[in-house]
Amino acid sequence: MTDLTRLTLAEARDGLRRKDFRAVELTEAHGAAIAAANGALNAYAHPTPEAALAMAEAADARLAEGGAPDLCGVPIGVKDLFAVEGVPTQAASRILEGFLPPYDSTVTAKLRAEGAVFLGKLNMDEFAMGSSNETSVYGPVVSPWRRKGETGPLTPGGSSGGSSAAVAADLAVAALGTDTGGSIRQPAALTGIVGLKPTYGRVSRWGVVAFASSLDQAGPMTKTVRDAAIFLKSFAGFDPKDSTSADIAVPDYEAALGGSIKGKRIGIPKEYRVDGLSGEVQSLWDHGALKLREAGAELIEVSLPHTKYALAAYYIVAPAEASSNLARYDGVRYGRRAKLAQGDGIADLYEKTRAEGFGREVRRRVMIGAYALSAGFYDAYYLRAQKVRALIKRDFDEAFRQVDAILTPTTPSPAFGLGEKTNDPVAMYLEDVFTVPVNLAGLPAISLPAGLARQGTPLGLQLIGRPFDESGLLALAEAVERDSGFSARPARWW
Secondary structure (H helix, E strand, C coil): CCCHHHCCHHHHHHHHHHCCCCHHHHHHHHHHHHHHHHHHHCCEEEECHHHHHHHHHHHHHHHHHCCCCCCCCCEEEEECCECECCECCCCCCHHHCCCCCCCCCHHHHHHHHHCCEEEEEECCCHHHCCCCCCCCCCCCCCCCCCCCCCCCCECCCCCCHHHHHHHHCCCCCEEEEEECCCCCHHHHHHHCCEEEECCCCCCCCCCECCCCCCCCEEEEEECCHHHHHHHHHHHCCCCCCCCCCCCCCCCCCHHHCCCCCCCCEEEEEHHHCCCCCCHHHHHHHHHHHHHHHHCCCEEEEECCHHHHHHHHHHHHHHHHHHHHHHHHCCCCCCCCCCCCCCCCCHHHHHHHHHHHHCCHHHHHHHHHHHHHHCCCCHHHHHHHHHHHHHHHHHHHHHHCCCCCEEEEECCCCCCCECCCCCCCHHHHHHHHCCCHHHHHHCCCEEEEEEEECCCCCEEEEEEEECCCCHHHHHHHHHHHHHHHCCCCCCCCCC
8 A cells, every 4th residue: 555644635535435544544644654753853843643533533434424525534734823622722932832722713613524634733933923933932843855965954934834844744644824924835835845825815814823914814735736726625715703704605626627728828027036036946937937838828027016115015014913913912811921020010921921922033023013003103114014015916916917827936045954044034034025925915826846956955936816716826836737747755864
């Protein structure tokens, strides 16, 4: 029998229905893989093997009855940002130590209803603030990939680094991630998997720990485009508990796959040829465009003139919203509470709790955000950033009058070593230069593995689609995936 941990989601689903194996066997295989690898990779913060086996047994009973949903019996990992009833949910932060939600997020509730098996909570950057998974209270996640001839640990990307590492290392069939400025797509690109950020409002945010509420969006991280289509359908859709949720029907994304891309118009934005773009990423982008042309697509140069302001606008808007969202962590209602000295008051409780509970990067962003929202600076920074955001969205609206999708690199360079950029926050923020415009505009985008860098690690291409056209985006992505022929896997050194 094929190694069960190597199966794609589609293969696992079909195999369970053919009774080639049981959900319990599939779950036990992944549990053994996690036990063997997690000490080296640190992808899972809270593995839940006993609960997973109980869910698998229930799934087997449901499968035996027939007519079970697509995700029934499929073992997945859940980013530590999603509430899962009775399982620690810390957002990788010390300030939420010991928090056990008495409820599921809407996303995990839908997956539970589908019969999915939760293998555990996945490591991440603290409060999703980071691009390397080095800000976590659990310690950094290590990528399963290594540079040729080297043994130094590499980043799996962030903030969904645990999710990307788990899928790439076959420690989960698929994983949930969240994307505020690229936190699904960037780690997917650096670890050679597929990462889809849906349109803002396509997936409920209820029960997901908030970073920046107008930017956050949950999405699938999978081994293939088909897997992303299957997985997304299982948890997308309107949620009356989320005021930003869009009441728009969810199509059958898998049914949209397999068509021709002949005649499709693909935009190539000239402003994405930025300083610092590595030569091999540029070559990969050019090659991807050429393959699309050979498949019958028409390439059209488009202009997104306000792209150059996107990163600056993002790092005002996102920290501003974070400073507001994280104000709830005060040591009074839940989470960590600092010990007070005699004579300390409520202000001391706030200060000491947050100083103990928040890591360095979170404190940095909260302070930036509070400054941008403060009297005298609101108009100069936050309001201006929101105006730039509107211009960025308008640029995309204009481009989509000419094209069906836009092709760009996902990241400006391959995976970097752990510790290489931790002391240079600006260099770390530049990792998101190609991904943040999508979040500011609320668009869907997908990252696909498309080749290997000279050092032997993955590189990704990004496709950006029209609002709520995940079906068209996934169909194009599958064609790119098919033509790229990417099949590389990390060598198992752990």
